[in-house]
Amino acid sequence: MSTLPALSRALGRQLRSPNGIGGHLVGRLMRLANARPNALAIQALALQPGHHVLEVGCGPGHGLRLLCKRQPRALVHGLDRSAAMIAQAQAANRRAIRDGHVRLYHGRFERLPFESATMDAVLAVNVAYFWQDAPTIVGEIRRVLRPGGRLSLYVTDAETMRRWPFAEAATHRHFDPSGLRQTLEAGGFETGRIAIRRQAVGLGVLGLLATADTPDRAISSTMTSLCDSDNCVRSTK
Numbered sequence: 001m002s003t004l005p006a007l008s009r010a011l012g013r014q015l016r017s018p019n020g021i022g023g024h025l026v027g028r029l030m031r032l033a034n035a036r037p038n039a040l041a042i043q044a045l046a047l048q049p050g051h052h053v054l055e056v057g058c059g060p061g062h063g064l065r066l067l068c069k070r071q072p073r074a075l076v077h078g079l080d081r082s083a084a085m086i087a088q089a090q091a092a093n094r095r096a097i098r099d100g101h102v103r104l105y106h107g108r109f110e111r112l113p114f115e116s117a118t119m120d121a122v123l124a125v126n127v128a129y130f131w132q133d134a135p136t137i138v139g140e141i142r143r144v145l146r147p148g149g150r151l152s153l154y155v156t157d158a159e160t161m162r163r164w165p166f167a168e169a170a171t172h173r174h175f176d177p178s179g180l181r182q183t184l185e186a187g188g189f190e191t192g193r194i195a196i197r198r199q200a201v202g203l204g205v206l207g208l209l210a211t212a213d214t215p216d217r218a219i220s221s222t223m224t225s226l227c228d229s230d231n232c233v234r235s236t237k
Contacts (some may be wrong), residue, residue, distance in 0.1 A: 002176065036201040037125050037154040037209075038063045042070050044152045044174050049073035051120040056109055056141065057081075057127030061089030068096050077119075079105040079112065108138045116147045124153045129161075129172040130182070138187020148216040149188070153181065157206040165214065176207060184212045 031116075042063070047053060051074040055063050058078030067076045076096070081084050086106045096102040107113055110133055114189040124139050129138045130187035141151055161167045175183070177196050184194050196210045 019052050028082075034059070034062060034125055038066050038123075039206075039208060040199060040201070040209055041067055041123055041152040044209065045070075045121045045123065045150055047071035047074050047121060049111070050075065051075070051160070052118060053121040053123065054079065054114070054119045054144065055123040056112075056123075057124060057130075058089050058104070059085045059127075061085075061092035063125060064089060064093050064096070064102055065125060068093075068101055072101070074101075076102045077105065077109060077114075078102065079109070081106070081108055081234060092190075110140065112140045112144050114144045115148075116143050119144045120146055120149050122149070122151045124151065126156065128155050128175065128180075128199050130155060131173070134173070134183045135186035138184055140187075142188040142212075142214065145214045147214055149214045151184075151210075151212045153180075153184075153210045153212070154199075157208050160194045160204070160206045175208060180208055180210055185212065189213075190215070 003206055047054065047067070047070055049071065051071060053067055053071075053074050054077040055067065056079055058064055058080050059082075061078065064076050064078045066072065078086075078089055078093075080089065083106055086104055090097065091105075093102045097104065105113055111129065122145060126143070128134065138151075145151065155175045158176045158179075161172060161174045178196070180196060181191075181194055185191060191211040193215070194210065195212075196208055199207045199209045201207050205233075
């Protein structure tokens with residue numbers, strides 16, 4: 001067995017479930033890799049003062065910090081299934097946690113630890129690849145969103161993922177626009193309330209930025225303007 005494939009597989013496993021020393025290093029990598037996707041996905045949430053926002057798969061907590069910066073008067077919740085990531089997120093957000101602006105949770109995505117219709121917005125960046133039961137998890141996100149709530153989700157496009165040896169099918173699910181839309185629909189979001197845009201995020205990486213709204217909220221002007229181009233992937237239904 002050559003060293004490079006073995007290292008690639010090890011990295012893929014750590015990205016899926018960070019732990020130990022490797023998890024600490026992966027957390028640092030996540031901060032860099034997710035910077036641009038986080039900024040784009042958070043912008044699409046259109047957060048307002050008083051909003052309750054949940055990040056599913058908060059990792060080392062950089063997205064939580066950006067959420068607080070974007071809307072200082074929101075209450076930010078972060079959930080991750082990795083204890084190592086929760087520890088890093090806690091260290092990165094000590095002041096916000098102390099001041100009551102951020103709350104952290106360690107648990108599974110298949111059963112979110114929140115009552116129904118309690119969140120105004122949900123953020124999920126570079127995490128859907130690892131959802132073994134994606135319809136159930138998306139359904140849980142749909143359950144906790146209030147009427148007029150929004151999910152903003154980012155994944156790297158399958159076209160880019162196929163170039164990365166650590167992102168093989170054994171550890172990462174690959175999404176094209178059609179597959180991503182089907183996943184959101186399977187979780188209960190209506191076709192007409194889903195918008196998906198292809199988005200270049202630098203270094204030759206092509207991503208997919210999706211928003212999915214619950215009833216009583218039209219597709220926002222943010223995503224509508226984003227979709228006024230050939231990069232917007234619209235439903236054919």
